[in-house]
Amino acid sequence: MKELRAAPNLLTLLRLCAVPFLVLAILDHHYPTAFVLFILAGISDGLDGLLARLLQQRTVLGQYLDPVADKLLLSTLFLVLNHEGLISRRVTVLVFGRDLGIVMVAAILYASVGMRNFKPSIFGKANTLAQIIALVSVLLSMFYAPPFILWLRRASLEATVAFTVISGFHYAWQIARRLSPAESPAS
Secondary structure (H helix, E strand, O other): OOHHHOHHHHHHHHHHHHHHHHHHHHHOOOHHHHHHHHHHHHHHHHHHHHHHHHOOOOOHHHHHHHHHHHHHHHHHHHHHHHHOOOOOHHHHHHHHHHHHHHHHHHHHHHHHHOOOOOOOOHHHHHHHHHHHHHHHHHHHHOOOOOHHHHHHHHHHHHHHHHHHHHHHHHHHHHHHHHHOOOOOOOO
16 A cells, blocks of 8 residues: 555556546547646656656556556547547557557466566657657647648657557567577587
């Protein structure tokens, strides 16, 4: 219970609590509100990590809760924006399918062989950045749409597709490598 009350974990829980309000803002076509809520969620994501380090409040709960909150926020937004016709089905299925696949494989590997260490790769980090830029530009373009924002929206959605595929294959390759028997040294 003490871990739950750590300031970084409270910020992460606050981010989780913001998800329904963000969804409602989008469904009600209050895009400026949705944009601000998403930016605040992003700030809270950065702050929880900073606070964990500064206050020396890194917790096991936080190590699991933070990435779950991030995935829930991003995946939910892709689904809702797809529902509203603002992001294509192709992008949404790829993003959601990759994230669901990673979570399922991680759960299976943890349950079957006790594997816990699933650090994000550089491609996974690039994918997350592309997703965030895509979501920011989609929301922003709904109430402020100069040519640069429209270009950024299109480019970041294309980058999201590319990095989703690349990072998905990279994670699969990493897992396969970690699960393969170690080569025995030559005699």
